[in-house]
Amino acid sequence: MTQNKLDLLVIEDDAGLQKQLKWSFDEYNVVVANNHQEAIVELRRFQPKVVTLDLGLPPDPANASVGLALLDEILKLAPTTKVIVVTGNDQREVALSAVEKGAYDYYQKPIQVEELSLIVKRAFELAELEEDNRNLFKRQTSSFHGIIASSPEMLSVCQKVEKVAPTNVSVLLYGDSGTGKELLARAIHEISPRKEQKMVAINCAAIPDNLLESELFGYEAGAFTGANKQTIGKIESANGGTLFLDEIGDMPLSLQAKLLRFLQERQIERVGGRDSIAVDVRIVAATHQPLTELVENGDFREDLFYRLSEIGLEIPSLAKRNGDVVLIGRSLLDKYGKQYGRNLRGFTSDAVHAMESYSWPGNVRELENKIKSAVVMSENPQISAHDLQIGEDQLEEMPLNLRQVREAAESKAIQRAIVLSNGNISNASKLLGVTRPTLYSLMDKYGIQH
Numbered sequence: 001m002t003q004n005k006l007d008l009l010v011i012e013d014d015a016g017l018q019k020q021l022k023w024s025f026d027e028y029n030v031v032v033a034n035n036h037q038e039a040i041v042e043l044r045r046f047q048p049k050v051v052t053l054d055l056g057l058p059p060d061p062a063n064a065s066v067g068l069a070l071l072d073e074i075l076k077l078a079p080t081t082k083v084i085v086v087t088g089n090d091q092r093e094v095a096l097s098a099v100e101k102g103a104y105d106y107y108q109k110p111i112q113v114e115e116l117s118l119i120v121k122r123a124f125e126l127a128e129l130e131e132d133n134r135n136l137f138k139r140q141t142s143s144f145h146g147i148i149a150s151s152p153e154m155l156s157v158c159q160k161v162e163k164v165a166p167t168n169v170s171v172l173l174y175g176d177s178g179t180g181k182e183l184l185a186r187a188i189h190e191i192s193p194r195k196e197q198k199m200v201a202i203n204c205a206a207i208p209d210n211l212l213e214s215e216l217f218g219y220e221a222g223a224f225t226g227a228n229k230q231t232i233g234k235i236e237s238a239n240g241g242t243l244f245l246d247e248i249g250d251m252p253l254s255l256q257a258k259l260l261r262f263l264q265e266r267q268i269e270r271v272g273g274r275d276s277i278a279v280d281v282r283i284v285a286a287t288h289q290p291l292t293e294l295v296e297n298g299d300f301r302e303d304l305f306y307r308l309s310e311i312g313l314e315i316p317s318l319a320k321r322n323g324d325v326v327l328i329g330r331s332l333l334d335k336y337g338k339q340y341g342r343n344l345r346g347f348t349s350d351a352v353h354a355m356e357s358y359s360w361p362g363n364v365r366e367l368e369n370k371i372k373s374a375v376v377m378s379e380n381p382q383i384s385a386h387d388l389q390i391g392e393d394q395l396e397e398m399p400l401n402l403r404q405v406r407e408a409a410e411s412k413a414i415q416r417a418i419v420l421s422n423g424n425i426s427n428a429s430k431l432l433g434v435t436r437p438t439l440y441s442l443m444d445k446y447g448i449q450h
Helices: 015-024 036-046 065-077 092-101 113-143 152-164 181-191 209-217 253-265 291-296 302-308 324-339 349-357 363-377 402-420 425-432 436-446
Strands: 007-011 029-033 050-054 082-087 105-108 171-174 199-203 242-246 282-287 311-314
Touching (some): 007 036, 029 036, 050 065, 050 113, 065 082, 065 092, 082 092, 092 105, 152 181, 152 311, 171 181, 181 199, 181 242, 209 253, 291 302, 324 349, 402 436
Parallel strands (some): 007 029, 007 050, 050 082, 171 311
């Protein structure tokens, strides 16, 4: 890049047009390529955010086949690059085909510099905005162990996890299926002093009652039919680390007593054994069931409940995480687009509306499944509401109370502006058309952090 100018790759074999475009785009560092081979060399060298591509290239300038093949290669090598295809005035169908392949936009000759300059400027703005969003996703993902969040509800949970993780207290995670309880349990382990040791997970609902005890506590050879050798259980194998008890509400009452005894004495006995074995393990449990109701009904021991819930954290459903669904959706789209080799350019406006208005009963797990399916099945460069298999009849109606509508819209707009501004409050206030003090006041009002 020259003198901090943005690089613009112009792929054009007409010498006269090359000079015109170089002169017209003097605010950019214009890099010119005459043919397919030069274009790939300059693309690798400069990695430009925006490319203009004349589809009529040698050795067959009268046909768009060479240009379209080059477009495919550019998008494979640099899928985030914005490619503006330039065509003859009788090639509109070819231009639309290029857009379907993943081109950002098209422009028909003869070139009007002012119009093309506007398209190029918008392409650079979009490319930089998308890069900011990708960087934001990376920071959010790496800064908190894969948890992507901008909503006050989820950020509050993450802050609490950071506080409790360094301690040795037992943590009970409440939340619907698919809200990310195991991900948070792993975050607790990875932030804790036990991070160098193992985290062992067991789903209490997935193992038959008659096998769960031996899975947890292990067994001695000959303890029961088929017990041919001594086997260490999950609790013992987590010694020094963390034991994650998922769906603890499904543990049978008979086994709850034995687990309580272990939590009190920090010693276990294998099934069929007589020796007490000291085990140092931190307990993190999770459930989607209302344990307090189970305690009242006599289905869960009250003393065990208090042992497990020295700290209780409630995980909000995706529908209650204002603004998070699109953030998570974009991250998943990027992940599965790369995994399946699809060059997708985000979501259509109707997809964004559907994602924000759908109730997501399956939470993040359902969102992941829908996006994964859409990436595989979609035939378009952008994911639509139809691709996500979300129909109009599945969307929630807006509330009729004007104050609720206004406050919900304000909160969502502020969170979007902060995301788009990469956390820069000055830029966010400009996007919203308010002063910084006003924005800070609104953020306090809605409990929004950045």
